[in-house]
Amino acid sequence: MTDRPDEAKREARTRPLAWLALAVVAGAAAGLAAVYGMGGFGRNDVDAGCRPALETARRLAPLARGEVAAVSVAEQPRPIPDLTFVDGSGGRKSLGDWRGRIVLLNLWATWCVPCRKEMPALDALQARLGGPGFQVVAINIDTRDPEKPRTWLREIGISHLGYYADPSAKVFQDLKAAGWAFGMPTTLLVDRQGCELGALAGPAEWMSEDAVKLVEAAIGR
Numbered sequence: 001m002t003d004r005p006d007e008a009k010r011e012a013r014t015r016p017l018a019w020l021a022l023a024v025v026a027g028a029a030a031g032l033a034a035v036y037g038m039g040g041f042g043r044n045d046v047d048a049g050c051r052p053a054l055e056t057a058r059r060l061a062p063l064a065r066g067e068v069a070a071v072s073v074a075e076q077p078r079p080i081p082d083l084t085f086v087d088g089s090g091g092r093k094s095l096g097d098w099r100g101r102i103v104l105l106n107l108w109a110t111w112c113v114p115c116r117k118e119m120p121a122l123d124a125l126q127a128r129l130g131g132p133g134f135q136v137v138a139i140n141i142d143t144r145d146p147e148k149p150r151t152w153l154r155e156i157g158i159s160h161l162g163y164y165a166d167p168s169a170k171v172f173q174d175l176k177a178a179g180w181a182f183g184m185p186t187t188l189l190v191d192r193q194g195c196e197l198g199a200l201a202g203p204a205e206w207m208s209e210d211a212v213k214l215v216e217a218a219i220g221r
Helices: 004-036 048-063 114-129 146-157 169-178 209-219
Strands: 082-086 092-094 102-108 133-140 186-190 198-200
Touching: 048 198, 048 209, 082 169, 092 114, 092 209, 102 114, 102 169, 102 209, 114 209, 133 209, 169 186
Parallel strands: 102 133
Antiparallel strands: 082 092, 102 186, 186 198
């Protein structure tokens, strides 16, 4: 004959353990989702003005491969600060001046060897895709001799990129504070509303087939 009171006691003791096991499983599942980005796209907390960027980012994600595999496509696009700098004549410019175009924003300096190495490819990318729908905006952040970067660009034959500079390097600090810049070069792909599509810390071969396909997809070609 079964001892019902003892059986009830055993059930009472094991019930908390069962709930604990379920909690551990649920926690592990949440951890995996965080690590592997499950459900990363389509979250509801994307800035309202950046929702179009989310759709574009979904298209770009499979194209971040090969020569541009290191591009981190935005899962939750955020507005890029309206960075300010100067053009070749000393006139004030801001990122917002290119609103309505896809922008490949690049921060570079002459003391940065990888920056110098990728500059011809950025120039060629501007020559190939630049126009009403796309612009490479390469901002020099040399803080000492303002003529040094201009001279270097002329010497290597850069002719398609506009000259933009920020001798205070504030654009770098602003992006660093927002979690986009960690070193040089820093490159951001920005949508027509000024929202991030992707970011890259380090150089890339911007005239490679992989890079051109990525940028063309952002433009909508």
